Amino acid sequence: MFESWRRSLAAQIVPDFGEPPVSFDHGELDDVRQEHPLARWVPMLRQTLLDGAEGAGQVMIITDADGTILWREGHPAVRRDADRVHLAEGTRWAETAIGTNAMGTTLATGAPVQIHSAEHLVRTYHSWTCAACPIRDPETGALLGAIDLSGPLHTMHPALLALVVAAARIIENELRWRLLASDALFTQRNEHHLAEAGQGAALLSHTGRVVASAPAARLVPGQRVGLDDGGTCLGEAGLEPLDGGYLLRVGQRRSRRKPRLSLELLGSGTPAATVDGVRHELSLRHAEMLALLVMHPRGLTAERLALLLHGEQGNPTTVRVEIHRLRNVLGRHVVETKPYRITADVDADLLVLREALRRGDVEAAVERAGLLLPDSESAAVRAERDELLASMRGWVLGTENADLLWRFANTEAGRDDPEVLERARDLSAPDAPHRDVLETRLRLLLEDEA
Structure with a gap:
């Protein structure tokens, strides 16, 4: 507990005024939940934890690895009390965000923990008792999140921590079983590659874990091979991408073709x-x-x-x-x-247009003329869009080529630009068939602006 308080105070959490930050609003939560690996286990956790806890006035909480609450279910009265202290879905409960609490501390230590009353750093939560346990990915060992039972002080019971730990172990065992089944299928589909690749070969998961190896290979299942972020083996070996992982050929480094x-x-x-x-x-x-x-x-x-x-x-x-x-x-x-x-x-096409403008190749630029993601409201995208348009206009308006101006005036980038239309009209021959079109479009555009 001392170490948790020390970490929390070092993160400048104020005991008298702490409040968890909001990581996701309700519009974002659904998308995040759908992608989270614990989503499929929510019904099982509801049955395991709430069937026994609801009568005792508890809420079940499931967080992601950052400590953000993705699901909160349970006793209606406790949910209302939790809302009053911002113990709500979308808020982040890492120690660095709100100080010592069961969810944040279990993620910080990687161990089950029960936090009661004044053990919470922030005084707002001294009327709460909580028990939490982390859940890890058996493939990588990384934290997936935490499960927690929280409620008013009178609901405190020593068995709560054991209940939460049991639920976490059920999920981890199920994840481990699924991983073994996936490994078996991956091996079955690719054992012919393994047989053809030589004595030092091995099948790797997408994270570099050895799934199967040739009889004479020094690598054994469960061992890890270092891969960089590009999926390249760190060592004197070559990798071949497979559906679901890699084939490792020791001593046969191969360069992978870029897509x-x-x-x-x-x-x-x-x-x-x-x-x-x-x-x-x-x-x-x-x-x-x-x-x-x-x-x-x-x-x-x-x-x-x-x-x-x-x-x-x-x-x-x-x-x-x-x-x-x-x-x-x-x-x-x-x-x-x-x-x-x-x-x-x-x-x-964005890079082609950029390069044409850099070279001053107006013909190529007009060929590619178009607005960058015209529906985008991103400030960075808008800035690039405006810069490209300004550069195109500058080159096109500086030309004496009437045909080029006419072509630009018929692109998305130049169609509604009065200066472009006027310049194209002025450079067009009096009997040019498109001169009347330019006149009409320019007049309508000016009338709309008026």
Whole structure:
């Protein structure tokens, strides 16, 4: 308890005025819940914990690994009391956010914990008693989150901690069983690769855990092989991507062919990404993320990406969820992590337009002329869109080529620009068939502005 208080005070938590920050609003919670690995276990936890706890006036809480409450269910009166002290879904209860509490402390220590009354650092919660236990991913050992039972002081019982620990162990055992079943299927599907690859070969999970190995291999199941963020083996070995993992060939380093990514981000049509010939239509949010990653080839952290997308209100956890979804669609070797970056060979209309403008190739720029994600409200995307448009206008208005101006005046970028229309009209021959069209469009545009 002393160490927990010390960590909390070092995080500048004020005992008299502490209040948990909000990580997700209700509009974001559904998306985050759907992607969380504990979502499938909520009904089982409800049955295991609340059937025995509801009569005692408890609420069941499930958090993510950051300590944010994703689910809170239980006794209606206790839920109302919890709302009054912000013990609510979407709030973050890490020690660094609200000081010593069962959820935050169990995640900080990785061990089950019961926090009662004045053991909470923040005095607001001295009328509460809580028991929590962490849940770990058997594949990586990483924390998935915590489960917690909380209630008024009179509901305190020594068995609460044992109940929470038992529920956590049920989930971890079920996750372990599912992992073993997945390993068996992965091995069955790929044992012919293992047999053909030589004596030092092994099948690896996507995180580098050895699933199966050749009889003479030095690697044994359960052992880990170091992989970098790009899925490359750290050592003298070669990797071949498989569906669900890798084939490791010791002493046979092979370079992996980069996937090819083509992006359509300009214009009012639906943005799209094509990976090795397979086209995927993109949501605006995913298109914005890819545009920003194209604009920042060295990569962006979740925090930086959230800031560029949504300003100070951006939520890094929401960004992580969306990147996870994007990687599931495009492939893990297209968008890598730590930091988030595109590692495929990229062909993007945005980059083609940028390069044409850099060279001063007005013909090529007009050929690609289009607004960058015109529906996007992201400040960073808008700034890039405005900069590209300003550069295009500057080059086009400086030309004496009437045909080029007419073509630009028929693009999304120039169609409603009175200066472009006027310049195209003035350079057109008096008998040019499109001169009347330009006159009419210019007149209508000026009338609308008036």
